[in-house]
Amino acid sequence: MEISQKVYSNLRKVPKGKVTTYKELAKSINSKAYRYMGYLMKHNKDSINIPCYKVINSDGSIGNYSGNGGIKTKIKLLKKDGIKIKNKKIDLKKYLHKF
DNA sequence: CTCGTGACTTACG
DNA sequence: ACGTAAGCCACGA
16 A cells, blocks of 8 residues: 555544644654655645545644645634644644544 | 655754 | 754645
């Protein structure tokens, strides 16, 4: 199975109300290709089934987003999932999902 | 095979 | 806190 498919699969496992980081995502597939995670999201081959907005930076900041509205929409979607965002940062202690 | 790319991370000054 | 640099890895051309 291709790495990209594994990443997508894992990302879909993130429960509602939780988020994950590029770092954790890479670790979950036994890889250190942190940068590639974002690369995959941007390419967005399966955007319909992949909640890329649940992927954030290791320090809890939002990171980036190429969808409609960009960062703003990403934050909105996260809030919709019940996640509290403080000054563009997410409380990883509460919302980080580990694989 | 090599090269460029990327929504990252860590370390250092 | 901020900018810079280096490390990292899969993928397409």
